[in-house]
Amino acid sequence: MSERLGRQFYTRDTLQVAKDLLGKKLVKGDKAGFIVETEAYIGPQDKAAHFYQGKKTERNKVAFKQGGFVYIYLCYGVHWMLNITTDKEKPECVLIRALEPLDEKAKIEKEASGPGKLTDWIGLNKDFYGEDLVESERLWLEKGKPACRQAGQIKKDRIVSGPRIGIDYAEEWAEKPWRFYIKDNEFVS
DNA sequence: CGAAGGATTCTCT
């Protein structure tokens, strides 16, 4: 039995949460997978973030709440992006970029190896905007315990950081090593 | 109410 993550997990430093999310189990109804890739979006100073300069809009307002909520939005009119809000009052969040599906078929098809693909596979959409991962009955996170990882923990040396993807317009912020993923994992996009 | 844009994906070279 896995244990559900509590509020205190999400309300910590965003970069810390982004790293700790790796290997955690995302559960939505009968679909579930382990998080293998994340990206951090940090505060008003982050040009790549939607809340750059503290701009608060209808779309991103949930990011201004405390951690543990779902910030999901549609990109390119086609793809849903799943984020999890972090920290307490600051507009920061973590983008879930890839999952390692529990479902064998999905695993073979690699249906969750990409930000847009994973939401398609797991069935997330605007209905989940603002969902509270601590209280929700239909979507939440559990402490991961994949068989392939020792003692339910990912060794530190298996977590790698790198520049974020798809945000070239963010200039110097595009270079920040705020993307975290599990080394050698085939589901990382 | 209309114009603009995009935290991607796919396909082709």
Add this chain to the structure above:
DNA sequence: GAGAATCCTTCGT
């Protein structure tokens, strides 16, 4: 690896 497609949502007027 690079470039184009694509279309719904969002923001501004």
